Amino acid sequence: MSNLLTIKSGSLTESRRKFLEKTGTSLILATFGAAFFTSCSSTDDADPASPTPSGNSSSGITISGNTISIDLSVQTELTSPGNWLLIENAKTLVANVNGSFVALTSVCTHSGCDRNWTFGNSRFTCTCHGSVFDPSGQVLQGPATTPLTPYTTQVSGTKLVVTR
Ligand code: FES
Numbered sequence: 001m002s003n004l005l006t007i008k009s010g011s012l013t014e015s016r017r018k019f020l021e022k023t024g025t026s027l028i029l030a031t032f033g034a035a036f037f038t039s040c041s042s043t044d045d046a047d048p049a050s051p052t053p054s055g056n057s058s059s060g061i062t063i064s065g066n067t068i069s070i071d072l073s074v075q076t077e078l079t080s081p082g083n084w085l086l087i088e089n090a091k092t093l094v095a096n097v098n099g100s101f102v103a104l105t106s107v108c109t110h111s112g113c114d115r116n117w118t119f120g121n122s123r124f125t126c127t128c129h130g131s132v133f134d135p136s137g138q139v140l141q142g143p144a145t146t147p148l149t150p151y152t153t154q155v156s157g158t159k160l161v162v163t164r
Pocket of ligand 1: 108109110111112113126127128129130131142143144
């Protein structure tokens with residue numbers, strides 16, 4: 001009788017151990033899996049945390065191949081020094097720096113963020129990790145060490161044409 005109880009007890013213990021092993025493994029996987037995905041999304045800083053200016057054809061911005069045409073009669077704010085645009089579809093930054101237009105790639109050379117930008121005091125700042133670039137794309141502050149690629153700009157009438 002006591003053997004039977006022991007066996008049952010052992011059987012129950014064995015089942016319970018297997019159950020706990022399976023559940024424990026699942027819990028561990030769930031815990032570390034969640035941490036892994038949280039970690040992945042927290043390092044995926046390319047996604048914007050805040051809205052930034054963007055453009056499309058309805059806003060006077062037309063993208064065709066390597067050319068971006070910006071209608072300044074529509075994008076009137078860009079005609080004022082200090083204003084800027086992030087054209088997300090073309091991964092391009094455009095700014096009015098003291099009356100001259102500059103354009104750069106919006107793909108940060110540090111780790112590729114392309115939508116988290118601010119512009120002020122003639123400086124572009126990638127808010128992913130704080131790299132700062134001058135209007136020609138040169139690095140003013142890391143962690144980036146490589147300049148942003150500059151694009152050519154040309155004004156024709158009320159059109160600003162950026163060639164990438
Ligand atoms: Fe790190 Fe821009 S991606 S500073």
